[in-house]
Amino acid sequence: MIHQQAGKRPKAQKARLWIGAIFFVWATVAGISHFLTEKGITLPFRTASIDAICPFGALETLYAYLSSGTLIGKIHPSNLVMGLGLTLATLAGGAFFCGWICPFGTLQEWAGKLGRHMLGRRYNHMISQRVDRALQYLRYVVALFFLAWTWAASSLVFAQYDPWRAFLSLAGGEIAVGGIIALAISLVGSLFVERFWCRYLCPMGAVTGLVGKISIFKPRRNAATCISCSACTNACPFHIDVEHVTRVTSAQCNRCLECVDACPVKDTLTIGS
Amino acid sequence: MRLRNSLYIILILTLFLAPMVVSMASDTWTIGAAPLSQRAGTTQGTAMDTSGIKGKDTLGEICSVYGIQKADLLTALGVTTDLPDSAKASDLEAIFAEQGRTWSMDVLRRAVASLIAH
Numbered sequence A: 001m002i003h004q005q006a007g008k009r010p011k012a013q014k015a016r017l018w019i020g021a022i023f024f025v026w027a028t029v030a031g032i033s034h035f036l037t038e039k040g041i042t043l044p045f046r047t048a049s050i051d052a053i054c055p056f057g058a059l060e061t062l063y064a065y066l067s068s069g070t071l072i073g074k075i076h077p078s079n080l081v082m083g084l085g086l087t088l089a090t091l092a093g094g095a096f097f098c099g100w101i102c103p104f105g106t107l108q109e110w111a112g113k114l115g116r117h118m119l120g121r122r123y124n125h126m127i128s129q130r131v132d133r134a135l136q137y138l139r140y141v142v143a144l145f146f147l148a149w150t151w152a153a154s155s156l157v158f159a160q161y162d163p164w165r166a167f168l169s170l171a172g173g174e175i176a177v178g179g180i181i182a183l184a185i186s187l188v189g190s191l192f193v194e195r196f197w198c199r200y201l202c203p204m205g206a207v208t209g210l211v212g213k214i215s216i217f218k219p220r221r222n223a224a225t226c227i228s229c230s231a232c233t234n235a236c237p238f239h240i241d242v243e244h245v246t247r248v249t250s251a252q253c254n255r256c257l258e259c260v261d262a263c264p265v266k267d268t269l270t271i272g273s
Numbered sequence B: 001m002r003l004r005n006s007l008y009i010i011l012i013l014t015l016f017l018a019p020m021v022v023s024m025a026s027d028t029w030t031i032g033a034a035p036l037s038q039r040a041g042t043t044q045g046t047a048m049d050t051s052g053i054k055g056k057d058t059l060g061e062i063c064s065v066y067g068i069q070k071a072d073l074l075t076a077l078g079v080t081t082d083l084p085d086s087a088k089a090s091d092l093e094a095i096f097a098e099q100g101r102t103w104s105m106d107v108l109r110r111a112v113a114s115l116i117a118h
Helices: A011-038 A056-060 A062-068 A077-093 A096-101 A103-122 A129-135 A138-153 A163-169 A177-190 A196-200 A203-212 A231-235 A258-262 B003-025 B059-066 B070-077 B089-098 B105-117
Strands: A218-221 A269-272
Touching (some): A011 A096, A056 A062, A056 A077, A056 A138, A056 A203, A077 A096, A077 B003, A096 A103, A103 A196, A138 A196, A163 A177, B059 B070, B059 B105, B070 B105, B089 B105
């Protein structure tokens, strides 16, 4: 049964944008408040360091925590707590964090809306699929490089190259040149390619993507009722070939549910175990 | 939105948020942050990284961890008032204000770094 209404944004996408916006506001307020507090501006509430509300910090301190029971500099118990939540969520639902929660992902999507407005149909189709696929491996290199460096140095080296931290530091924190360059590349890149940072460079996306491959819940296609209209593949921001698989196991899938929403046949593309 | 999608979203959000809520409710969210000795980073047994110094750290802790003298630190900061070891780094802000100088934690971090370097 065909159920899609043309031109109407599916409710799942509305929910995703709202949830993303809420986490964006929370993380931004917390980060900026902390910088203001460090500058001596008294606020009616206390906020943790921006580094304390990043689940990637759990991975960064993992070696020190397991080997000596200590946390590396700037890492708090909150990082481990968020890391636990992220692990549970990813094992159950894949890289949901990336598609629904990550504030930097949300920021890139907003940049992408501007890019779509500027470029029309050329948006997200300016790089050949072969080059796109090859570049997607870069984030594994980035992840391995920074985890090895962090574990060896026992300090938060990624902070100097973190585009999200650089974005918040524009409000008054210490400016890291590497982070500002990463931020500029990510936002300018996102004008042309959907979620440029997530797609090619994000070390945490590399990890959640790999763990997501073995997650319980994935988008599943019912081949018996599929009409092979390609709507799902065309809707996927990461160009995953959804219409030719029965389970979406790609490490790039961030569970945005664009494919599920695009499917015109009821109960053909669903989230399932 | 399909019921199945809604349940999926609620389940995953719950799994992500539950540990955070429990941690915040039990007041363990950021309490127990690493002491300065762990935030300092060491090279050949010597504390080198000053970026982890925070306003809550005491002068005694800072001098002990980085192996510097409190008097030298106060001199480097241009502070003539003798402060106890228990004074917090953030207490320097008031002294700077009295002197009409602009305070930021980076001033202290740079002063410590320059003393380590010598």
